[in-house]
Amino acid sequence: MQDANNLMLLDGSRIIIEAMARAGADSFIGYPITPANLLYQYAGQRMPVMLPAPDEITTLQWMSGMSVTGRLPITATSFPGFALMVESINMAYMMELPMVIILVQRLGPATGTATCGAQGDLSLLRGMISGGHPTPVLCTSSMEDCWTLSAKAVEIAVKLRTPVILLTSKEEVMTQKSFDLSVLSEIVPVVRKYYASAEPYQSYKPQGLVPEFLPVTQTMHQVRITASTHNQKGILQNTDEESMANTRRLEEKIRVSLPDYTFYEYTPKQGAKNLIVSFGITAEAAKDAQSQLTKKGIPVSLLIPKTLLPTPSIYLEIMEKYESVVIAEENINNQFSDMIYGLKKPKNHKFIGGLGKMITPQQIQEGIKS
Amino acid sequence: MTHILNSDMLPFCKGCGHSLIAKSTEKALENMKLEALQVISVTDIGCHGIIDKSLNTHTVHGLHGRSAALGAGIALGIPEKAQKIIVFIGDGGATIGLQHIMEAARLNLDMTVIIHNNFLYGMTGGQTSGLTPTGFVTTTSAEGNPWNSYDLCSMAYDAGASYVARVTGMGDISETLEKAFRVQGFSMVEVMEICPSYGLKLNPKRKFSDIVASSGKELKEWVRQRPPFPSSQGKKVDNLFDSLPKIPKDFQSTLDKPLSIILSGSAGEGVQLAAGIISKAAIRSRLFATQKGSYPVTVGVGFSTAEINLSPEEIYFHGIGVPDIAIITSQDGLEHSKKRVEAMKQGTLYIDSSLPIPSTKANIVQYNFRESNPRDASLLSIFYFAKKTNIVPVDALIVTLEEEGKSSKSLLEKIEKI
């Protein structure tokens, strides 16, 4: 609970950068884009290394190079920049390089409206890796999430040796809000463990599902990093068995470890027949809708998914418990529900969308009542 | 000492110029007494890139055209460099990734880029690149390339490289490569060579020296003394929260339910400043608050609007559709917020007396906010609002104004007059 006697005025960008720095991120590569500019600005003040790149492809390439040397880089962008990064994110994914990309959603398509929020990039994130491999995507829905999930994103990136996306949106990182910092829990910096054996090192020989990391800065073992199909040594192959097993493992390591990073908030209300599902900026409206309906004597439960990709099956299990489900997200095509149900959306399912405007608690309440 | 190459059998077609570059690279590095793992080889996508399996160095094999940026990232990651970073890239990769080479040269990053310029895209079947000489036949220009080619060396040098050389891939080029490797800063060697499988086949009667001459590019060195990229960073803070203004809780608001306010005026008339002051004064009075601004991308002209929510309880949804209070201090502001004011069914509209009154069901209060100094209009308006409603104590606004260093005698006089 926030205490009115402890409030300060700040934005989510500040919390995100501070959290990532505390978790162990040490470098920020930036290219300016609204609405991610505050993240860039704070990173300049806080990150041990901040470098301005000349474009977003370079951004991701520099980050990858730094990651190869053992640094822990992050960046922040919005769709136009993110689109340029996609091939390089695939590269970092295949190379198994830890890093975090903060994606601040704004209104598209294309340049769209830079100063207007949106939640339209989930579908893109879902299919961004060629082959359909999942990338961990954590989505903030409050100032506290900006803290906790940012630190988690850094931690997962290291533990799973992978790029991780922290998904947020304009209103969450630019609006100034009163906030009680004392509600934030301590962040334990992630510990980086390197391969320590004297036996020859193989860059892609898995321990469990994740290979041990070794930077190129040492001269004990040869490190081979590659984005082409490769065997455990990191040598380019066509489609032999060992390499296909490696390509499969990339998918598996993200999927199988999902329970370690499944985050959501579920507040069931006794006697509730309706469930609101909402995430990101719209989750704030959903919280208001839930409490206003409860005050009116209509109990409604609320599910706020925070791990969006890969999608934890628990969401579906919760949703199936209710007579009717209202899904609210600020896009016009119900991307979350599409992900869960595809074409076969259940009849008890209602979509509240929005374009160019935040979805209001009233809209969600009307969705429940109708 | 481990050799740089792990085999004499290199993976290229017979007679491919890429082999000569690999062997000369080995010779140069071994001549410098560098151990294999003191070298980080970054390879591009293209025929030349498959060299990485033959190397005993560290190897990093990325995307087509991006290896110069990837190598740059490695250079940026190891400022106190004991290792040599070498980027292997083709003329195709250099064309698509031109910016990355220029950027690394501009920053003078400590690395060497070797351009395998065989005048065409080898791996994809011999198409024309940005480095194909005029008249050279490729699979996509049967009558000879009609265009001119980039002078990559001059460009890299102009961008800021410490050392650049262009050579032909004949005999032994290890001396030039060694010179490049020894440079502290950005060095680049463009090696003109022939791809027997496409280049030679498609240009059977031409002598290599004629092709080189037809490119119009000089075989020479470009050298300058320039310190390598400085890795030092400016002063950093060790906590982003420390610099936030502490807001004492020395006032008490009477507000007992959420209140939404829009403040709409013109750029340069203190709208966002006023919004910040009222938000901080509200927090000072133990309220929760949110504040956001909207204005055109050209921040210095046109409207400027701020949205403020105040509440005795934690605020979740912070959007404002139809506000409880609208404060309009200029024509720009009125135009921007007119629809929302017209939609008001209750609440209060505070509007400058010079402005036309929109049709609205809100109570209307007119005041001369722009009087004498429009730059103060927005600040004056929030004081007016505070004095009339006492939702945020006027004294809380005054101390906040003073703490922000925005207080002035004339403004205080105007506030007094309300």
Ligand SMILES: Cc1ncc(C[n+]2csc(CCOP(=O)(O)OP(=O)(O)O)c2C)c(N)n1
């Ligand atoms: C983004 C992207 N576009 C196109 C390709 C296809 N591609 C692979 S290699 C190559 C050209 C290689 O030519 P060059 O760089 O000159 O090297 P060479 O094969 O001649 O050694 C191209 C266009 C790719 N891999 N990635």
Ligand code: SF4
């Ligand atoms: S196709 Fe041309 S560039 Fe590629 S290996 Fe063969 S000769 Fe060399």
